[in-house]
Amino acid sequence: MPSPDPNTNSGPARDRFDALHQELRDRICLLDYAPGTRLSETVLAEEFGVSRTPMRRVLARLEAEGLLHSVQGVGTFVTDATIDELEQVYRLRMELAELSGRLAPMRPTPDQLDGFRQISNRAKALIDTPDPRAFARLIMDFFLALLALTDNAPLREISERLYFQTTRIWLTSLFDSVLDAQREYEIFNREVEDILVALEIGDMQAAAHIQRAHISMSFTRMQQGTS
């Protein structure tokens, strides 16, 4: 019996799907495909060596997740968001962050704590050698690592989805120099340090509240830079 998974959450076809899905999602969220970019099913299918059919399935999933939008005869576009839509999501994300610390918090394992320390080191390194794309990847890793400390699976999925929908828009402001990149690096480094302190003493609610505060402030800074 080579399949140790009785629930059949894997399989050849599903693995291919997941690989394509994650790759395209990363490209969108790391701004390789900026908001408004038009994608072609054909060229994407050729790039990954599959036909349009499975590629369309992946694109349809990304559309369900709010990252793409297809219209017949025109094309499939990477979604954008107005400042008002963004504010709604950020308000919600703030509440969900607090929920993560209150509903089903899990104290980090030693391995997980090491992971956070590595993230902190990467953040410090970024201050000296700026790299926007590495920064995008880093804040994603940090968010996902924090999310892993929540035992509520639906809450994890929802928070993750909202993160992918909004942070790339926020990063756009950073890439376009609406926000000061160097300053953001330092702020993030401080955030990681502060949350790490809370995690090390096992105060998950404190960590959640710090995260909530930074979600709020990052949006406020973007608002002020835009106006």
Place this chain on the structure above:
Amino acid sequence: MPSPDPNTNSGPARDRFDALHQELRDRICLLDYAPGTRLSETVLAEEFGVSRTPMRRVLARLEAEGLLHSVQGVGTFVTDATIDELEQVYRLRMELAELSGRLAPMRPTPDQLDGFRQISNRAKALIDTPDPRAFARLIMDFFLALLALTDNAPLREISERLYFQTTRIWLTSLFDSVLDAQREYEIFNREVEDILVALEIGDMQAAAHIQRAHISMSFTRMQQGTS
């Protein structure tokens, strides 16, 4: 110019997709397709007079929403949920219900209030002439009407999605006589009345807290009936 929608959220193909999507979602959530049921892409496609391709697109969306699960060589199945998974979602839904009243509440318009009174009347009628499927439809209409009072679009989508994922499982307990149907009708009637009182004086937070209490109690009753 016959198209008054510049955002292109409609269109011939998209309309067909939405129609199929809503119809199948209703069948799943009204227990026409009970959890565990195996569906056939071919027969569904034939029933609606389309080919497998657009039908598969709809099924893929429902899979993304957690209502279906397809595995190659076996079939597509209506998802079920263990009591533990259900508890996680219910805990989350309780918090989101409170959020609806706190984050972006909108006082109901006179038309919306009339809608709630009609729902109340339907609930009263159901007590005398029981009808499980009509009850399923009624509580769905009530939930969606309450959701319409929240101005936060992402919160609406998320709450709706969690509702569709879980309430059908709860209804299963009702259909299988784990819960007393007559008693549930009366409890629901009371819930609608109580929330209506809060809505009429414009106290949205009170309405949200009543809803939260009923979400909690309905799950508790199911737990007690199952054990």
Place this chain on the structure above:
DNA sequence: GCTCCTGTTGTTGTGTACATCGAGTGACGT
């Protein structure tokens, strides 16, 4: 010069045949 119409082109949507996979069945060997 401007408007409208029409053909062209490229896109996503649909239909259909085939590939791939897994469960069930039956014969075979032990």
Place this chain on the structure above:
DNA sequence: ACGTCACTCGATGTACACAACAACAGGAGC
């Protein structure tokens, strides 16, 4: 009698050809 293996069958997954649709360019008409 029981386990094993090969086969069959129906399911979902994939590839490709075509239809439907929208934007664009170019020219006729005013």
